[in-house]
Amino acid sequence: MAGVAVSTTINGDHVEYLCQPDETLLDVLRDRLGLTGAKEGCGTGDCGACSVIVDDRLVCSCLVLGAEAEGRQIETIEGMAHGDQLHPLQQKFLEHAALQCGICTPGFLIAAKDLLAKNPDPTEEEIRFGLAGNLCRCTGYDKIVRAVQDAANVMKEGSR
Amino acid sequence: MNFDPRYSGRSFSSVGTRPIRPDGVDKVTGRARYGADFNMAGQLVGRVLRSPHAHAVIRKIDTSKAEKLAGVKAVITAADLPDLTDGDAAMYDILDNCMARKKALYDGHAVAAVAAIDARTARQALKLIEVDYEVLPHVTDVDEAMKHSAPLINDAIFTEGLEEKPVKPSNVYKRTQYGHGDVHQGFAEADMIVERSFKTEQTHQGYIEPHACVASVNPDGTADLWVCTQGHFVYRQHCAQLLGLEASKLRVTSSEIGGGFGGKTHVWAEPVALALSRKAGRPVKLVMTRDEVFRASGPTSATSIDVKIGARNDGTITAAEATLRYSCGPYAGMWAEIGAMTAFACYKLENVKTVGYEVLVNRPKTAAYRAPSAPMAAFAVESAVDELAKDIGMDPVDFRIKNAAQEGTRASYGPVYGPIGIGPTLEAVKNHPHMKAPLKQNQGRGMACGFWFNFGGQTCTDLNIGMDGSVSLAVGTVDVGGSRASLSLVAAEELGIDYSQVKAVVADTSSLGYNDMTDGSRGTFSSSMATISAARNAIKVLRERAAQMWDIPVDDVVWEKGHAVAKGEKHGNLGKLSLKEIAAQSGKTGGPIAGHSELVADGAGVSFATHICDIEVDPETGSTRVIRYTVVQDAGKAVHPTYVEGQYQGGAAQGIGWALNEEYIYGKDGRLQNPGFLDYRIPVCSDLPMIDTQILEIPNPNHPYGVRGVGETSIVPPLAAIANAVSNAVGVRMTHIPMSPPRILAALEAEREG
Numbered sequence: 001m002a003g004v005a006v007s008t009t010i011n012g013d014h015v016e017y018l019c020q021p022d023e024t025l026l027d028v029l030r031d032r033l034g035l036t037g038a039k040e041g042c043g044t045g046d047c048g049a050c051s052v053i054v055d056d057r058l059v060c061s062c063l064v065l066g067a068e069a070e071g072r073q074i075e076t077i078e079g080m081a082h083g084d085q086l087h088p089l090q091q092k093f094l095e096h097a098a099l100q101c102g103i104c105t106p107g108f109l110i111a112a113k114d115l116l117a118k119n120p121d122p123t124e125e126e127i128r129f130g131l132a133g134n135l136c137r138c139t140g141y142d143k144i145v146r147a148v149q150d151a152a153n154v155m156k157e158g159s160r
Numbered sequence: 161m162n163f164d165p166r167y168s169g170r171s172f173s174s175v176g177t178r179p180i181r182p183d184g185v186d187k188v189t190g191r192a193r194y195g196a197d198f199n200m201a202g203q204l205v206g207r208v209l210r211s212p213h214a215h216a217v218i219r220k221i222d223t224s225k226a227e228k229l230a231g232v233k234a235v236i237t238a239a240d241l242p243d244l245t246d247g248d249a250a251m252y253d254i255l256d257n258c259m260a261r262k263k264a265l266y267d268g269h270a271v272a273a274v275a276a277i278d279a280r281t282a283r284q285a286l287k288l289i290e291v292d293y294e295v296l297p298h299v300t301d302v303d304e305a306m307k308h309s310a311p312l313i314n315d316a317i318f319t320e321g322l323e324e325k326p327v328k329p330s331n332v333y334k335r336t337q338y339g340h341g342d343v344h345q346g347f348a349e350a351d352m353i354v355e356r357s358f359k360t361e362q363t364h365q366g367y368i369e370p371h372a373c374v375a376s377v378n379p380d381g382t383a384d385l386w387v388c389t390q391g392h393f394v395y396r397q398h399c400a401q402l403l404g405l406e407a408s409k410l411r412v413t414s415s416e417i418g419g420g421f422g423g424k425t426h427v428w429a430e431p432v433a434l435a436l437s438r439k440a441g442r443p444v445k446l447v448m449t450r451d452e453v454f455r456a457s458g459p460t461s462a463t464s465i466d467v468k469i470g471a472r473n474d475g476t477i478t479a480a481e482a483t484l485r486y487s488c489g490p491y492a493g494m495w496a497e498i499g500a501m502t503a504f505a506c507y508k509l510e511n512v513k514t515v516g517y518e519v520l521v522n523r524p525k526t527a528a529y530r531a532p533s534a535p536m537a538a539f540a541v542e543s544a545v546d547e548l549a550k551d552i553g554m555d556p557v558d559f560r561i562k563n564a565a566q567e568g569t570r571a572s573y574g575p576v577y578g579p580i581g582i583g584p585t586l587e588a589v590k591n592h593p594h595m596k597a598p599l600k601q602n603q604g605r606g607m608a609c610g611f612w613f614n615f616g617g618q619t620c621t622d623l624n625i626g627m628d629g630s631v632s633l634a635v636g637t638v639d640v641g642g643s644r645a646s647l648s649l650v651a652a653e654e655l656g657i658d659y660s661q662v663k664a665v666v667a668d669t670s671s672l673g674y675n676d677m678t679d680g681s682r683g684t685f686s687s688s689m690a691t692i693s694a695a696r697n698a699i700k701v702l703r704e705r706a707a708q709m710w711d712i713p714v715d716d717v718v719w720e721k722g723h724a725v726a727k728g729e730k731h732g733n734l735g736k737l738s739l740k741e742i743a744a745q746s747g748k749t750g751g752p753i754a755g756h757s758e759l760v761a762d763g764a765g766v767s768f769a770t771h772i773c774d775i776e777v778d779p780e781t782g783s784t785r786v787i788r789y790t791v792v793q794d795a796g797k798a799v800h801p802t803y804v805e806g807q808y809q810g811g812a813a814q815g816i817g818w819a820l821n822e823e824y825i826y827g828k829d830g831r832l833q834n835p836g837f838l839d840y841r842i843p844v845c846s847d848l849p850m851i852d853t854q855i856l857e858i859p860n861p862n863h864p865y866g867v868r869g870v871g872e873t874s875i876v877p878p879l880a881a882i883a884n885a886v887s888n889a890v891g892v893r894m895t896h897i898p899m900s901p902p903r904i905l906a907a908l909e910a911e912r913e914g
Contacts, residue, residue: 020280027279036197037190039418041368042450046837049368077190090188094180097802100641100810102187103194103369103418125846132846135837137366137419138641139806140813141845 008069010035011079019066026050028066029076037077037106041135048134051107052076058114060133077106080113088158089113089151098147100138108134112148120156124149163693163759167859167866174653175865178802181645182663183416192416195372195388196447203374204233204275206436206446207282208429209289210456211264211271214298214522214830215311218264218291221272226288231281234440235289237272241435244404253491255402257525258431264293265313265490266522267831268455270428275436275444298522298830302487303464305331305521313490313520331520333488336497338573339481339513346479346511350470354548358540360879360897361823362462362487365529366814366842369418370453375433376443382409383437387430390420390638391677395427396669402431403438413668414638421814422528423458425679454835459824460529461486461495462521465540467503475554475562479511480504480572484537488518489525498533501573502876503541505611506582506768508565512572522830528679530811531612531872535818535879539897542608542880547893556884557590560609560770581794581858582609582768588854589770594790602779603787604889607772610876614869615680616761620673621690623651623698625753629740631655633694634667635687636675641810641871642803643683649799650688650865654695656722657739673758681869684799685860686761692864698755705749706737763862764869769793771812771877775885779908782901784820784886790852796860796868808874809851815878817843823898 003018010033019028026043029035029052038061041047045060052061053075080087089112092098099105108131115122115130122130127148128141136144186192223235238261245251255261260269272289276282297311304310310331318326321335347353373387383405389395392414400407417424433446448457464485471477482503486496496516503514549559564582571577589595589607599605622634633651637643644664652659676682699719706724707714716731717724723736746753774788791808798804821841825833834840859866883894886904892911896903 022280030196035190036193039194039369040196040447041370041418042837044450044836044838047368047450081189086185086188093188094184097178097181097642097806099184099187100803100806101367101369101417101419102183102192103367103416105187106190109188124850128846128848132844135368135842135844137368137421137814137842138810140809140843140851141848142809142851143802143806145845145850 004067006067006070008072008074010074011076021067023066024062025064025066025069026061029061035076035078039103039106048111049104049107051110051134053110053114058111077110080109087113088154089148092147092151092154096143096147096150098139098143104134104136108136108144116152116155121152163696165689165763165862165864167861168864172653174649174659175797175799176801177649178800179645179659181642182648183639183644194369194416194418198374198386198415199445200374200376200443203443203445204277204440205279205282206273206275206433206444207286208270208432208452209272209286210452211260211269212267212831213264213293213295214267214300215296216264216293217296218260218262218271219294220292222290223272226274226285229281229285229288231277232274232285233277233442234275234436235272235285236435236439240439241402241431244401251401254398254427257491258428266524268452268524270432270456273432273436275440300521300523300826300830302462302485302519302521305519306485306517313522317520333492333518333520336500336516337513338500340570341511343479343481343511343513347470349472349478351473352548352551353468353470354544354551355468356544356895358465358467358543358895360463360536360539362459362523363818363822364454364458364840365421365423367419367421367423370448370450371429371457372447373430373433374443374445375430375437377434377438383434385410385412385430385434386415387412388415388417388424390417390424390640390679392638393636393669393674394677395430398427399431399434403434411668411670414666417638417640420640421530422532422679425677426527428457450837451835454840455832456524458527458529459524461488461526461533461536463536465536467540467544469544469548471548471552473552475552475559477507477509477563480507480509482514482541484514485517485519486533487521487523487526489523490520491525493518493526495526495533499537502534502611503537504572506565506609507563508569509572514572530814530875534610534612534876535815538608538610538876539879539883542877543883543893546884556607557586561586561590577766578861579858580766580768581856584856584858585768585770585792585794588792588856589772592772592790594772594788599774602889603774603776604885605772605774606881606884606888607770608877608880608884609768609770610873612681612767612873612876614685614764614767615682616686616764617676617682618674619686619690619761620675620758621687621694622672623691623694623755625698625739625743627743627746629661629743631657631662633662633664633691634672635664636667636672637683637687638678639666640678640683641807642800643687646684646799646803647687647691650691651695654692655699655739656720681767681871682761682764685764685863685867685869688799688865688867689761689863690757690759693757693759694755696755697757698753701753701755702739702742705742705746705753708749709737709745710734763860765796765860765862767794767868767870767873769873769877771881773881773885775882775889777886777889777904779890782904784899784904786816786849788849791874792854792856793870793873794856794858794868795870796863797857797866798855799867801855804855804870805853807870808853811872811874812851812878813843813848815875816848816882818898819879819882820898821900
């Protein structure tokens with residue numbers, strides 16, 4: 001099968017690649033571009049471990065084709081920190097121990113970033129429903145919710 | 161080495177604090193490398209063909225068309241994994257489970273595998289493999305499988321543990337019995353007896369990371385395996401034996417692990433990946449899909465349990481009895497036996513008897529799942545205990561306190577307890593504000609207790625001190641949930657230095673001596689013991705070096721708060737030497753400084769927990785919502801309290817999923833109908849409340865810091881606590897887990913119809 005030439009932007013960098021027409025964005029990120037931060041937990045859009053942001057929209061990259069990235073702006077976990085400076089969500093996940101095994105963490109961080117971009121001051125319930133598309137089997141979500149609450153407070157302080 | 165593991169009652173400066181874990185930044189930036197995140201030059205993609213039948217003879221497998229497909233580099237069947245198990249029945253079962261030999265024994269059983277240049281070619285190749293099956297009758301239900309009329313899964317199984325060997329084979333692999341006293345006499349003394357039967361459905365560990373490995377068998381007979389596992393040393397032994405490799409020539413590196421919960425203590429795909437690599441002459445990456453994870457890995461047992469408990473009107477239990485039937489999948493197991501051992505472990509009983517039956521069914525081979533077998537037994541027993549308390553008019557907490565095991569109690573499974581936490585967790589629950597909070601309409605509160613043995617085992621640890629004074633701690637127990645932070649704290653504590661000076665790593669099988677796997681809640685317990693021992697050996701060297709630097713006898717040097725100190729008035733002019741100062745001079749005083757430790761960590765203290773749950777039930781739909789949840793558990797000593805809380809919360813959440821939603825659903829054709837996260841629904845964030853925790857610390861006398869394992873016990877009480885809460889909310893005793901909306905509605909309807 002002939003490859004599809006794609007020109008896109010990932011974490012602010014211009015990227016070009018060839019992919020198969022039936023290849024997912026997740027496979028392109030992981031297998032062609034070496035961006036293994038997004039994880040495949042299910043391949044059916046049920047677990048959120050492969051979450052990325054495409055043009056300000058949170059998506060499961062296992063449900064997006066690599067070819068669909070043409071001309072888009074894509075954000076992955078690898079672009080979340082600025083140099084040595086962790087994003088407040090990353091810092092709060094560490095401080096609250098909001099991860100145990102950590103396999104779901106990149107997806108949660110991307111989903112939480114998207115949530116706070118749209119709702120900077122979420123209630124506990126809004127956080128719980130905002131992150132309901134991401135599965136975690138280790139934490140029981142308690143410390144994840146607290147980390148997101150804390151990060152939201154820090155980010156509000158920072159933006160004042 | 162004269163290592164004294166006894167509890168010393170010392171005070172702590174590092175242990176008990178909550179620093180950030182050493183592997184944390186890698187995990188929040190996406191840099192941490194899990195099973196599927198590793199690649200090798202020239203790597204192929206492996207895929208496995210699986211049986212669509214629950215039970216079928218494999219007459220013939222024709223791989224010729226697949227082999228001819230361009231890009232296919234190897235196709236294997238059981239013929240490529242010859243039987244090298246030499247009469248070891250357990251290893252033979254592992255081999256047969258990795259690749260079916262004569263019969264496919266469950267939907268999802270591997271029958272062939274391919275390695276190809278890419279995933280698309282590998283998938284195409286699977287479709288070209290022709291398998292000629294003779295489909296046989298199957299059985300997936302644990303009670304059905306015990307009937308004489310049930311299809312026979314293995315005609316070489318004659319029930320063990322009976323007084324006389326049976327004349328006919330059956331699906332019951334083994335009968336086991338535990339207990340003491342005379343239950344017949346005990347029930348005769350009872351004023352009130354509760355007798356009930358319970359069922360629990362099969363669940364999966366549900367780790368988010370599917371099984372993944374990269375295998376490379378080299379032309380010189382050496383091999384490398386990168387894999388997500390809870391025990392890379394055990395994987396090395398098993399893979400080497402099944403492949404006919406020398407264990408010493410197989411190097412296994414444990415990747416970061418994306419959840420295990422017991423499910424990554426068993427080899428499945430790894431011997432297959434190695435066999436593919438051997439045949440193709442290239443490295444092979446093999447990653448399971450989620451569908452394969454559900455159909456072919458995990459799960460826990462489905463169970464059917466009868467419980468009978470009798471008590472006097474004063475609340476004293478006079479006798480307790482249980483019969484436990486656990487599904488094992490199609491191979492021998494010891495799951496019912498563990499259930500029989502744990503069932504009544506919380507109580508002080510004069511007359512107790514438990515009988516377990518290991519039952520073969522056409523489902524995936526049962527794997528360990530967090531305190532394996534204990535949650536189902538606790539569900540049955542704690543439900544009956546609650547009912548009995550109600551029948552004799554006692555508060556359920558007071559009833560349990562009256563009958564709780566204590567130091568000196570002979571456990572129902574044999575040993576006599578040392579200092580234990582069941583009584584203190586019950587007292588803490590009795591006084592907890594949660595127990596006094598008001599409930600609204602359609603809400604119910606339940607509580608329950610749980611027990612787990614905990615395990616120690618073989619452990620080997622290296623502690624190396626760099627010339628800059630940094631400490632590198634190499635451990636062999638895989639870190640499944642933050643143990644590198646805990647073990648770094650322990651090294652810092654023992655050496656008297658700051659946590660930031662220590663970094664723990666998990667070493668591969670060629671870099672460290674043998675370690676048992678991270679199971680039985682042993683990671684922090686056993687590796688912290690080995691770390692303390694290694695640090696004490698390093699301190700001995702540090703003292704020798706300081707003595708050399710001062711030119712005084714080593715016996716005059718003591719180690720205090722991270723420094724060598726010369727004792728005695730004659731050395732009054734000598735200052736202190738810090739670990740850093742001694743390390744900086746190590747090149748001149750005898751070379752690198754290190755401490756090593758190898759030991760069998762005996763004396764893992766048993767663990768107890770008591771949980772409280774409030775639940776709201778919609779009587780019209782049968783849907784439920786957990787509105788408040790509290791975990792009280794004994795940790796012995798919480799090394800890193802935040803990660804201890806995390807274990808408590810995570811176990812409770814898994815228990816909530818098991819109690820309310822999760823189950824394997826098989827069709828009449830014996831095929832699994834819900835092998836995905838959409839239909840096998842684990843709890844999501846919006847399903848749960850905050851999970852409150854209370855850590856009790858009753859020191860384990862067999863560990864220098866008093867540490868007990870904490871990882872597993874938290875999944876034992878939830879099934880029962882939630883069942884008791886639902887039963888209290890709806891006024892009907894719930895006896896079948898999960899308590900899904902249809903089951904709750906059916907129970908309500910049955911009650912209405914009387």
